[in-house]
Amino acid sequence: MTDLTRLSAATLAEKLRAREVTSVQVTQAFLDRIAAVDDAVHAFLHVSAQDALATARDVDVARAAGEDLHPLAGVPIAVKDVVVTKGLPSTAGSKILEGWIPPYDATLVEKIRAARLPILGKTNMDEFAMGSSTEHSAYGNTHNPWDLDRIPGGSGGGSAAALAAFEAPLAIGTDTGGSIRQPGAVTGTVGVKPTYGSVSRYGLIALASSLDQAGPVTRTVMDSALLHELIGGHDPRDSTSIDEPLPPLVEAARQGASGDLSGLKVGVVTQLQGEGYQPGVQARFEESLDLLREAGAEIVEVSCPHFEYALAAYYLILPAEASSNLAKFDGMRFGLRVEPDEGPVTAERVMAATRGAGFGDEVKRRIILGTYALSAGYYDAYYGSAQKVRTLIQRDFDEAFAQVDVLVSPTAPTTAFKLGEKLDDPLAMYLNDVATIPANLAGVPGISVPSGLAGDSTEDDGLPTGFQVLAPAKADDRLYRVGAALEAALEARWGGPLLDRAPELG
Numbered sequence: 001m002t003d004l005t006r007l008s009a010a011t012l013a014e015k016l017r018a019r020e021v022t023s024v025q026v027t028q029a030f031l032d033r034i035a036a037v038d039d040a041v042h043a044f045l046h047v048s049a050q051d052a053l054a055t056a057r058d059v060d061v062a063r064a065a066g067e068d069l070h071p072l073a074g075v076p077i078a079v080k081d082v083v084v085t086k087g088l089p090s091t092a093g094s095k096i097l098e099g100w101i102p103p104y105d106a107t108l109v110e111k112i113r114a115a116r117l118p119i120l121g122k123t124n125m126d127e128f129a130m131g132s133s134t135e136h137s138a139y140g141n142t143h144n145p146w147d148l149d150r151i152p153g154g155s156g157g158g159s160a161a162a163l164a165a166f167e168a169p170l171a172i173g174t175d176t177g178g179s180i181r182q183p184g185a186v187t188g189t190v191g192v193k194p195t196y197g198s199v200s201r202y203g204l205i206a207l208a209s210s211l212d213q214a215g216p217v218t219r220t221v222m223d224s225a226l227l228h229e230l231i232g233g234h235d236p237r238d239s240t241s242i243d244e245p246l247p248p249l250v251e252a253a254r255q256g257a258s259g260d261l262s263g264l265k266v267g268v269v270t271q272l273q274g275e276g277y278q279p280g281v282q283a284r285f286e287e288s289l290d291l292l293r294e295a296g297a298e299i300v301e302v303s304c305p306h307f308e309y310a311l312a313a314y315y316l317i318l319p320a321e322a323s324s325n326l327a328k329f330d331g332m333r334f335g336l337r338v339e340p341d342e343g344p345v346t347a348e349r350v351m352a353a354t355r356g357a358g359f360g361d362e363v364k365r366r367i368i369l370g371t372y373a374l375s376a377g378y379y380d381a382y383y384g385s386a387q388k389v390r391t392l393i394q395r396d397f398d399e400a401f402a403q404v405d406v407l408v409s410p411t412a413p414t415t416a417f418k419l420g421e422k423l424d425d426p427l428a429m430y431l432n433d434v435a436t437i438p439a440n441l442a443g444v445p446g447i448s449v450p451s452g453l454a455g456d457s458t459e460d461d462g463l464p465t466g467f468q469v470l471a472p473a474k475a476d477d478r479l480y481r482v483g484a485a486l487e488a489a490l491e492a493r494w495g496g497p498l499l500d501r502a503p504e505l506g
Helices: 009-017 023-041 049-064 107-114 157-164 181-187 221-231 249-257 279-294 305-328 347-358 361-374 380-401 426-433 437-442 476-494
Strands: 044-047 077-080 119-123 170-174 190-193 214-218 265-269 298-302 406-410 446-453 464-470
Touching: 009 023, 009 049, 009 221, 023 044, 023 049, 023 119, 044 157, 049 119, 077 107, 077 157, 107 119, 107 221, 119 157, 157 170, 157 181, 157 214, 170 221, 181 190, 181 446, 181 464, 190 221, 190 476, 214 221, 221 249, 221 446, 221 476, 249 476, 265 279, 279 298, 279 406, 279 446, 279 464, 279 476, 305 361, 305 380, 305 426, 305 437, 361 380, 380 406, 380 437, 406 476, 446 476, 464 476
Parallel strands: 077 119, 077 170, 265 298, 265 406
Antiparallel strands: 044 119, 170 214, 190 214, 190 446, 406 464, 446 464
16 A cells, blocks of 8 residues: 555545545554654654544544545644643643643634544644744654754644654644744745634634734645635634635645746845855745746845844744733643742742743743833833834835735745754744744734755755745735745656655654
């Protein structure tokens, strides 16, 4: 039998509908793959084999009975551990939530269960999504399947690594400043940050509520479109949810795969390339631009002058919102509770002991920074100023999209760096998000598509690079049209998907 774990989700769905394979066979194949390689990769924090197989059996029975099923019914999926799942551990990568079993599902998980996708398990992540490398998980590092000594990106490195290691055909990630797209770039996978509010945030363990957005992590653009259409849409339980239908994403991906981008105007963001970008990353970006040009797109330079302040604004807004959102973890209501070793057991001392033991260094760093930025006497100087910069960045996007249909850039300035290389330098770590952060500040959608391997100079390492496409809010279909066209052109050049060139594990 063909190695089922190497097939795209769309192909698996076709085979399931044609009854060439059963969902139990497909699900078991991925569970076997997890058992074989995840000790080395550590993409998963929890594997729910029994529940996944039970769902798979249910799908097979329903299909045999002739029930009308969702197109992805029976295709397994992995879920980032910041998304709550009823009956399954949800820790957000933190010791403070170790062992917590939520009593309810996130809205997107409800949709996944209703469509009968077997949930393989929960994937590793930087604690409370604070990080760009998945080295800040309380439960150990995730490793990049291309090179196990390298990071898989973050905070959603577990979901991206699971796809790149063929441990799952689909995954859910969340993107606060690039945590879907940047891992996609460094693992050779596809990652999509939808328009803010177009996929419900109900049931996400909040980091920064004005920035967080759940989205698809896949191996192909079409797979992302299929999953995005499943999880998207209005949710009355989320006050930030957009009360409008999604644009036709799958149709846009099909249209893009034809390779015709005639009439499309593509803006290359001047501020998101050049100095500080690895030579091989820049080279693959330029080659991808040539392919878009050959497909009929018009390529122009666009300046977004306030993007250079995005990183600074983001690292004031995010910590400020995090310091508020994480106040609920106090040792009183749920999760970890640590009492002081000596002295009276007061609420204040329990909170201090619990947070001291339960939060990691990066979470503590950002809470302190955020609390300071919100404190009396500093609010206007720091948080208030950052919000003004955010408005300027949003205006840059508005002006740019008045000129072009989409904006493009490299997804990340470098390929995957070595584990431990930047742990002692938080500012160097933060710079990995320089190209992805503007989209979160403005709420616009973005996609990262694999653009090749960096290997043009002595500074390069032959690891994956990513090509980022940004579109106006609620125009997510443009991402899929451009992303599918680029994917088709690149795979024609390579002779197959980029992941076919990854080293074998196990």
